[in-house]
Amino acid sequence: MHFLRKNRFNLLLTVLVLVTSAFISPRDVTTIYLIGDSTMADYSTYEGEDYLNKRYPLMGWGQVFQELFDPASISSLKHLIQTDSVLVDDRARGGRSTRTFFEEGRWSAVYRDLRPGDLVLMQFGHNDAAKDKTERYVATEGYKEYIRLFVTQTREKGAIPIVLTPVNRNYPWKDGKLGNVHGEYHTAAVDVAKELDAFLIDLTQRSMDAFTEKGQDYVSVHYFMNFEPGVYPNYPEGSKDNTHFLPEGAKAVAQLVLEGMQELN
Known part of the structure; x- marks a missing residue:
């Protein structure tokens, strides 16, 4: 009898756990x-070990974004994040515009994985504006349409879109x-965010202000890929690059985004 009562209790407990977990x-x-x-x-995620052998010290700001999310910073984002943990999933790729990111199926892969409460930070414009590279160029009206699509479909999944100017x-x-x-592409991103009442981080203005405060001489050699031959093995001829970090x-840019x-309201 005791054995039967114990089994009934265990069965009841199992049912209760299953119902509660639902x-x-x-x-x-x-x-x-x-x-x-x-x-x-x-670059370390999609180039793997080749990153250190071929591209270092080149870095995108998303490459160091995860390390900023300690308990204190997560707590400061309770207006956006309802959990105690954050995972940064960086799907950005070099040379992509809004159009090519969509056409290559990169957006559909993100869309499939989105869950309610997730965040999507979108920052395009560098390649959209490249008129001399027709394979990636997108006029501003097309640029705005793709941002509208990313924002709208993010919301369809119950996730939160955040538009970043380049x-x-x-x-x-x-x-x-x-x-x-960035001219009209900066303005276009701002306009779409206002039109759709989406969160906006004006990274163009923030970076202009932060770089100005540091000074041209400092950011040119400490922030951007400008260095003499022989400094880094992957760039034996040096580098003069005022776009990449x-x-x-x-x-510094990742901190500006955080x-x-x-500050989003």
Whole structure:
């Protein structure tokens, strides 16, 4: 009799656990998807060991974004994140515009994986504006349409879209102040975010202000891929690149994005 009572109790307990679990989300991690271009990309994930052998010290800011999410920073993002853990899933790739990111199926892969409460940070514009590279060029009206699509479909999955204007390049400088190189693409991203009432981080302006504060001489050699021959084995002839980041620059931009997220209302 005792054995039967014990079995009934265990069966009842099992049923209770199953019923309860049906009403409790197993979700305990918020995934932050990054979609964009080379300035955002994580070269170590899609190039693997070849990254150290071929591309280092080149870094996108998404490559160091995960390390910023300690308990204190996650706590400061409770208006966006409802979990205690964050996983950054960087899907950005070099040379991609809004159109090519979509056409290659990269967006559909993100869309399939999205869950309610996830975040999608989208930063395009560098390659969309490349008129001399027709394989990636997108006029501003097309650029806006693709951002609208990314925002709308993110919301369809119960996730949160955040539009980022493109991080500024290391030019043009005038009288010690960095100017806006992205022009109408910066404006287009701002306009779509306002139109759709989506969160916006004006990374163009934030990076212009931060780089100006540091000064042209500093950011040119500490933030961007500018160095003499022989400094890095992967670049025996040196580098003169005012678009892509060294590790210090990538970390500085990642911090700007985190601060932008913290300030979203």
